[in-house]
Amino acid sequence: MASRKEEKENLRRQREEAERSEQAAARRQKLFAGIGIAVLAAVAVVVGLVIASQSGDDNGGGNGAAGADAVQSELAGVPQKGTVLGKAGTDVRIVEFGDLQCPACAQFSESVIPDLIDGPVKSGDAQLEFQHFVIIGPDSDIAARAALAASEQDRYWEFIELFYRNQGVENGGYVTEEFLTDIATGAGVEDLDAWNASREDPKWERAIADTQSEAATLGLSGTPSIVVEGPGGTEVLGTPGSAGEIEAAIDSVR
Amino acid sequence: MGSEAALRWALGLLALVGLGIATYLTIVHYEGNDPVCLVGGKGCAAVQDSDYATLLGVPVPVIGVFGYLSVLAAAALPGDPGRFLGVFAGLVGAGFSVYLTYLELFEIEAICNWCIASAVVMCMVLGIALIRAVRFGGLDGPPGQEN
Numbered sequence: 001m002a003s004r005k006e007e008k009e010n011l012r013r014q015r016e017e018a019e020r021s022e023q024a025a026a027r028r029q030k031l032f033a034g035i036g037i038a039v040l041a042a043v044a045v046v047v048g049l050v051i052a053s054q055s056g057d058d059n060g061g062g063n064g065a066a067g068a069d070a071v072q073s074e075l076a077g078v079p080q081k082g083t084v085l086g087k088a089g090t091d092v093r094i095v096e097f098g099d100l101q102c103p104a105c106a107q108f109s110e111s112v113i114p115d116l117i118d119g120p121v122k123s124g125d126a127q128l129e130f131q132h133f134v135i136i137g138p139d140s141d142i143a144a145r146a147a148l149a150a151s152e153q154d155r156y157w158e159f160i161e162l163f164y165r166n167q168g169v170e171n172g173g174y175v176t177e178e179f180l181t182d183i184a185t186g187a188g189v190e191d192l193d194a195w196n197a198s199r200e201d202p203k204w205e206r207a208i209a210d211t212q213s214e215a216a217t218l219g220l221s222g223t224p225s226i227v228v229e230g231p232g233g234t235e236v237l238g239t240p241g242s243a244g245e246i247e248a249a250i251d252s253v254r
Numbered sequence: 255m256g257s258e259a260a261l262r263w264a265l266g267l268l269a270l271v272g273l274g275i276a277t278y279l280t281i282v283h284y285e286g287n288d289p290v291c292l293v294g295g296k297g298c299a300a301v302q303d304s305d306y307a308t309l310l311g312v313p314v315p316v317i318g319v320f321g322y323l324s325v326l327a328a329a330a331l332p333g334d335p336g337r338f339l340g341v342f343a344g345l346v347g348a349g350f351s352v353y354l355t356y357l358e359l360f361e362i363e364a365i366c367n368w369c370i371a372s373a374v375v376m377c378m379v380l381g382i383a384l385i386r387a388v389r390f391g392g393l394d395g396p397p398g399q400e401n
Contacts, residue, residue, distance in 0.1 A: 031387070031388065039341075049353075173362065
């Protein structure tokens with residue numbers, strides 16, 4: 001038979017064990033409650049963020065098209081008619097066959113075009129024209145028609161130059177309605193409704209198809225390709241590294 | 255409680271790294287520039303210029319700044335409030351980062367190395383915050399109490 005002392009020891013141990021498991025249970029409860037609330041609150045917040053993120057019309061806070069001012073000043077004072085930049089009555093024409101999604105064309109637009117505008121275009125030695133040699137993807141076609149629609153409001157070159165400055169990844173899906181509208185707005189297209197309507201005009205598809213055949217005839221394989229036409233002949237230049245090469249071609253076709 | 259201090263330091267450090275990334279991207283956004291793209295190509299520009307880069311007018315990196323500030327607060331706060339705040343901030347940060355990574359891979363189809371780095375940091379934050387909460391959470395009580 002257990003002595004009274006042993007009985008008391010047992011009871012005390014049982015009490016302590018009961019206390020310990022109570023404490024452990026209380027602790028588990030606090031832990032589950034804390035983590036549970038954290039999880040519920042986090043799920044609510046993340047769902048809210050995702051919904052806000054998907055609410056498409058994110059024009060507020062977007063910076064529109066970067067470089068609009070720079071493009072405006074680049075082209076200020078240079079006459080423009082449709083797809084041609086430069087003074088009327090000039091016999092030499094520099095034609096760029098380009099794709100708006102092409103990174104090399106964007107590079108060309110940044111490094112060579114400004115020199116061409118400041119040099120032979122402003123001095124009246126040559127005109128500059130852009131033809132859409134659509135080779136990269138379906139978005140290039142959409143972009144091309146958007147640019148050509150802008151040409152009806154004599155904002156073609158602003159549109160092209162601004163597009164190149166804001167160019168995204170090839171076929172990356174950045175050519176959205178919002179993007180194109182931002183470019184048109186930055187380029188100074190005044191009547192956006194007319195611009196949107198013109199984009200669907202079938203005449204642009206014909207123009208783009210004509211460019212494809214002309215490029216094929218000239219043996220062009222990539223973009224940008226520069227062709228210099230004048231009374232003295234036609235020079236196909238590929239992708240010149242500088243305005244100097246183009247100016248030399250201007251001289252030779254005069 | 256020595257090892258909880260280590261976890262809190264780790265959280266604080268990660269928060270600072272994440273804060274650096276988010277701050278850099280915020281500055282670049284407001285300057286109108288493109289972030290330095292280590293992966294090469296124009297991935298970073300495509301992501302930062304996409305429609306998804308702002309949320310109701312707020313640039314996503316700014317949301318990141320607030321997220322990392324909460325992680326910093328969680329690291330600084332002792333006891334259960336700090337632990338559970340850490341789990342909350344980690345869940346929101348990691349959850350939202352996973353969503354953004356999904357957008358990069360399947361909607362924008364371009365990768366920004368900064369965003370990936372931030373997502374990795376947030377997942378680590380979540381891991382450490384959970385360890386801290388599970389090991390030390392709910393223990394606060396009258397002095398002398400042990401597990």
